[in-house]
Structure formats: C-alpha cells, structure tokens
Amino acid sequence: MTLALYGIVRADHPLPAGLRAVVLADLAVVVSDLGSGVELTAEDARSHLDVLCALMADGPVLPLRFGSVGPDDDSVRDNALRPDPEGLRLALDRLTGLVEARVHLTFDETAVLAALADARPTLTRPVTGFEATIEQGRQIADQVRAWIDQRAGELLAGLATETVALGESDDGGRSWALLVRANQLDRITTAVEALPDTVTARVLAPLPPYNFLSLRPKPASRWGFG
Amino acid sequence: MTSVIQSPGGSTSLADVLNIVLDKGIVIDAFVRVSVIGIELLTIEARIVIASVDTYIRYVEAMQQLGALPRRSTPALPAAMVSPVAVYPQQPAPPVATT
Incomplete structure (x- = not known):
C-alpha cells in the first residue's frame, strides 16, 4: 500500500470523502490510499490542489510537496509529524485565518519604457553591434524590472502581512504571492479595481500558503526508507 | 484595467495549477x-x-525610438538596430556604465 500525502493539519480538521488522517496527538497528515505503480500526471496536480483548497476552508493546512508518497501510516507519522511537532503547531497557529493570493500584474510596456526614458536618458542612446545591443537591452530590462518592483510595491503595499516576489511569466508580467487574511480578500479586489489603465491584474485566491512555509521538519531517521 | 479575484478550481488553467x-x-x-x-x-x-x-x-529599439522622438518627427533607427544579427561578430563596443 502506498499513501499519497497532501498536507499537515490539526487532528480535529474535518476531512472530505476519500481522504483519511494519520494522527499523532493533535496533528495529522492528510493522506489517500494509492495502488502500486504510481504515476502522476498534470491532472493529478490539479486534484492535489483541489484537495488542499477544500481543506483550507476548515482551517490551516501546511501543504506537502506534490508527488510525495509514503509507504504506510507508521512511516508517515514518524517522518512527517514526530520530528518537530512543536514547529508544526507553531506554523499552523501562525497561518490560521490566512491564505495565499497570487497577484499577477502586467504593466503596459510602452508606458514603463516611456517613464524610464524620462528618468534615465542614457538608456535611449544609440548603440551599435550585437553585443552592445544585448548589453544595453539587459540594462534596460534590469531597469524595467526594478521600476515594476517599485511600482508593484506601492500598489500592493498594505494588502498583505507578507509578500514574496515570484517569477516573470512569458507575457512579461510579474507575480507576487501575498499572505492575506481570508476574510480580507476583498481588500485586494478594491486595490485591483483602483489600478490605473496601464496595469492589468489577475488574482488567484484563496490558495494554500505555499510561499509562506518557513518550516522544514527534519526526519528523525531515514532507516528503512532507502 | 481590472479583473475580479479568481478562485482556484476547474477554470484554473493547468499552467497556473502546475x-x-x-x-x-x-x-x-x-x-x-x-x-x-x-x-x-x-x-x-x-x-x-x-x-x-x-x-x-525589443527594449533597445523602443528606447531608441523614444530617445529620437524629441528631435525627429519620424523615429529612425540606426541600421545596426534594424537587424542587429547582421553585424555579428561584434564591433568593439564601449562598456555601458551602470548606476
């Protein structure tokens, strides 16, 4: 028997059908039973996220890495919960009532470049040669990034208790993860509605607090799981 | 431009989920x-x-157009900028100062 692992919750956390809890004192790992020969697809990633989102409705969840599987209940208990129950309790307490929101902002490129051209006229000077062009482009890109970071910082200020900058996307937009109170998500809606025309926002929430897990429980032992 | 908050679920793109x-x-x-x-x-x-x-x-081209705007009515690009690959291998390029 193989167990798919979803997340760590408090032992009294209500569970949706098809899932069960591996409990140690007041903590539990949410698991589901898998057959052998497990292979995961992108659609499994979706159901993994769906499970975590459903769990979040009833209290804090510390998501485990997608694709983690354990051999049996005892090993899940011993490796996920036993090494650092106090750290897990603290993390669950810290994240109670909080959710993650992914904010994706796309700034109108022409507007950003025009603002930069005004602020730093040296960026507009002519260059010749491929290397020089790439170097100049790289510097402009750095400035664009810095400008967007600063502007986004202003736009997102005060919305979150913590903010983590995520990567750039193909369309040139940037993403941020915001840790917000679940009952204050409407503040993000208000902020997004007040954005200027040169900024397009996309917000995905509420999500499990993936970017705010400042904890790494260490296994007490790896014996028997080589 | 605005958009409402999207809840994760069936309508979330697979790219977002991953x-x-x-x-x-x-x-x-x-x-x-x-x-x-x-x-x-x-x-x-x-x-x-x-x-x-x-x-x-793209940035360099756009910037040079912006830099040229106050002086020229039609933004003209140096030939090297239109097809930068054509001048490779590179000419000696002055180092560009960073601040």
Missing part, C-alpha cells in the same frame, strides 16, 4: 517523490533564454 503546485510545499526527505510525467521543464527554461534576448532587442 505553477502553484510543482516544487513547492514541505519536503520530507524520507519520502519518495514520484515524478510527474509529461512536463518538460527543460524546454521551458530554454524558451525563457531565447525570449529574454528577444525582449532585450
């Missing part, structure tokens, strides 16, 4: 992690490198 879920979450060393099939991460990285060179050139 972005959220992959390589995130608590790792417990003792547990095996099953790899996810059908996701070509290396391809994505290669594409990003190509995309950034493309972006650099």
